[in-house]
Amino acid sequence: MYMPLPARLRPETLDEMLGQRHLLGPGKPLRNIIESGNVPNMIFYGCAGIGKTTLAQIIAKQTDKTLYKLNATTANTDNIKEVIQQIGALGNDRGIILYLDEMQYFTKKQQQILLEFIENGSITLIASTSENPYFYIYGAILSRCTVFEFQPLTHADLEQAVNRGFEAMKQDGVTLTVEEGVAAHIASTCGGDVRKALNTVEVLCSRKPGQKEVCVTLEAAKEVAKRSSLRYDRDGDSHYDILSAFQKSIRGSDPDGAVHYLARLVLAEDLPSICRRLLVIAAEDIGLAYPQGISIVKACVDAAQQLGFPEARIPLAEATILLATAPKSNSAINAIDEAMERIRTQGAGDIPSHLKDSHYGGAAKLDHGTGYRYPHAYPSHYVKQQYLPDSLKKDVYYTYGDNKIEQAAKHYWDLIKEEGK
Numbered sequence: 001m002y003m004p005l006p007a008r009l010r011p012e013t014l015d016e017m018l019g020q021r022h023l024l025g026p027g028k029p030l031r032n033i034i035e036s037g038n039v040p041n042m043i044f045y046g047c048a049g050i051g052k053t054t055l056a057q058i059i060a061k062q063t064d065k066t067l068y069k070l071n072a073t074t075a076n077t078d079n080i081k082e083v084i085q086q087i088g089a090l091g092n093d094r095g096i097i098l099y100l101d102e103m104q105y106f107t108k109k110q111q112q113i114l115l116e117f118i119e120n121g122s123i124t125l126i127a128s129t130s131e132n133p134y135f136y137i138y139g140a141i142l143s144r145c146t147v148f149e150f151q152p153l154t155h156a157d158l159e160q161a162v163n164r165g166f167e168a169m170k171q172d173g174v175t176l177t178v179e180e181g182v183a184a185h186i187a188s189t190c191g192g193d194v195r196k197a198l199n200t201v202e203v204l205c206s207r208k209p210g211q212k213e214v215c216v217t218l219e220a221a222k223e224v225a226k227r228s229s230l231r232y233d234r235d236g237d238s239h240y241d242i243l244s245a246f247q248k249s250i251r252g253s254d255p256d257g258a259v260h261y262l263a264r265l266v267l268a269e270d271l272p273s274i275c276r277r278l279l280v281i282a283a284e285d286i287g288l289a290y291p292q293g294i295s296i297v298k299a300c301v302d303a304a305q306q307l308g309f310p311e312a313r314i315p316l317a318e319a320t321i322l323l324a325t326a327p328k329s330n331s332a333i334n335a336i337d338e339a340m341e342r343i344r345t346q347g348a349g350d351i352p353s354h355l356k357d358s359h360y361g362g363a364a365k366l367d368h369g370t371g372y373r374y375p376h377a378y379p380s381h382y383v384k385q386q387y388l389p390d391s392l393k394k395d396v397y398y399t400y401g402d403n404k405i406e407q408a409a410k411h412y413w414d415l416i417k418e419e420g421k
Contacts, residue, residue, distance in 0.1 A: 005165055005202040006195045010054050012061070017051055018161055018194060019153035024055075030148055037063050041118045043103070043137065044128040046150030047238070049193030052128040056099040065095045065124065072105035080113050087122045096123050103127035104136035111138040118144055152192020159187040161194045165201035166216075176205065177215045185218060189225040200224055239270075243277055251285045255324040262320045266313045275301040278319050289329035289403035296322060329401035338397045349389025380416045 011017045014024055014031060023030040033039060039059055044052040053069075060067035068083045083098055098114075100106070117123040118141075125145065129136060133147055153161070162183040170176045182204075190197040203224050204216045242264050249257030265274050278301060282294035300319035304312035358369025373383045386393055400410040 004199070005168060006198040009161075009164055009168055009198060010057075011051075012058065014058060014062075017055065017058070018157040020051060020055075020150055022151065023148055034059055034062060039063055039065075039097070039124055039126075041125040041145040042127070043133050043142070043145045043147045044126065044150055045130075045133050045147055046128075047130055047152060047191075047193065049195035050150050050152055051194070052150055053099070053101065056097070056126045056128070059126065060097045060099075063094070063097075065097045066092045067097050067099060069099045069101065071101045072103050072110075075100075075106075077110055077113065080110065083123070084113075084117060087117070095121075098123050098125050100125065100127045102129060104129045104131045104133075108138050111141050115140055115144070153194055154192075155184075155187050158190060158192070158194060158197050159183050162186045162197050162201055165198045166205070169201065169205040169214075174205070174207065174211075175213045177213075179216060179218045179221075181218050182216055182221045185221050186225055239273070243273060247277060247281055247285070250281050250320065250324045251328065253324055253328065255321050258320050258324040259317060262313075262316060266309070266316065269309055271304065271309065271312060274316055275304060278316070278323065281323050282319075284333050285328055285330060286323055286326045287329040287332040287401070288406050288409075289327035289401055290405065293323060293326050327403045327405075329403050329406060331399060331401040331406060335398040339395075342392060342395060342397075346391065349391035351389060352386055354385070355387065380419065382416050384417070 014034065017024055020030075022028060025031065044055065046052060056069075057067060059065075066086070068086070070079055070083070083096070086092055086096060103111070114123065114125060118125045125141075127133075127137070127141075127145070133142060137145075166176060166178055166183070186197050186200050190200065200221070204220055205214055207214050242261055246258060246261035246265065249261055262274065278297050279294065282297040286293045297319045300315035300322075303315040307315070353367045354369060354371040354373075356366075356368040357363065358372075363369055373385050375381050375383050377383075388395060400406045
């Protein structure tokens with residue numbers, strides 16, 4: 001019976017596991033837990049192909065517990081109840097481990113069914129998820145589990161896995177020749193996913209019936225591995241992590257980092273997210289230090305949307321580099337956030353009568369608009385008067401940024417307002 005290469009090479013002990021040294025290295029927390037034999041309810045959080053399922057199987061074997069596996073994308077409530085019915089059954093005297101893969105797809109009700117049994121120890125739950133458990137897992141389950149975050153495998157670990165894969169293919173009676181650089185290329189283009197790396201090895205080593213010699217070239221490896229290094233899910237953590245890194249690189253005035261994350265978004269062809277984020281950055285992080293920036297970015301965004309990919313990458317790169325190298329100011333967002341917070345905590349207050357609308361009959365009887373001074377009728381188009389409600393009249397929300405443009409504006413208005421007293 002055919003068995004895929006990743007399944008054939010699946011580690012059976014902790015020492016055979018590649019990666020996750022921060023959890024499974026000597027003296028590390030998860031290794032200590034497993035070796036103690038007293039395994040608590042756990043959630044394994046991390047992307048696909050990095051050992052979550054493998055580790056659950058090793059834990060079951062090492063603790064001599066019966067392992068039941070369910071995948072939340074296909075399992076239902078009846079499947080959970082079938083596992084519960086096995087509690088105390090013959091052969092399960094050492095206990096049950098329920099490995100629930102992609103738990104984020106279970107509804108709240110389905111997750112709640114497990115509560116009683118994981119709390120009293122009848123079932124040890126090991127759940128895995130590729131999404132942030134603090135967003136997707138029911139709070140009562142989360143509070144009863146320890147969360148361990150798994151990391152993508154390092155280049156060195158992946159290259160070791162790839163070499164293991166080629167050795168295994170040689171054992172199939174094939175004379176295998178692998179060009180220099182193939183293993184390193186696969187390791188660097190599989191996005192930290194050992195399963196993807198081994199699948200690539202298997203594809204490269206495929207042969208016709210009866211063929212006894214296979215030569216794996218670097219060119220073939222590049223063709224098979226094309227774009228596989230990109231890990232991106234428009235509805236998942238990867239999407240938001242890349243966008244976050246993109247904005248933070250621009251905010252930190254690092255054009256190289258910004259262009260790198262833009263390239264990842266462009267390769268994923270996520271034009272709407274790029275355009276929206278660039279406009280946000282222009283207002284939030286560059287702001288009044290370079291107020292023309294948002295107009296230029298809007299022009300670049302409009303051009304990108306009209307062009308479409310692949311040409312859209314050019315105006316998007318222009319906007320990205322412009323923002324990354326522009327002076328920065330967050331004075332505008334600070335001002336609006338402070339004003340909103342004051343309203344939420346202290347109320348809005350009544351609008352001063354002289355600012356209220358007076359363009360209707362009877363407004364004067366209500367004293368609306370009375371006493372308003374029209375700034376354009378005064379020197380420098382300024383006259384001192386109260387604009388904030390009485391309860392907030394001493395509030396200050398906007399503080400001039402320490403950049404050239406805002407400091408020039410401050411100097412101008414300091415002079416005008418001193419003259420207008």
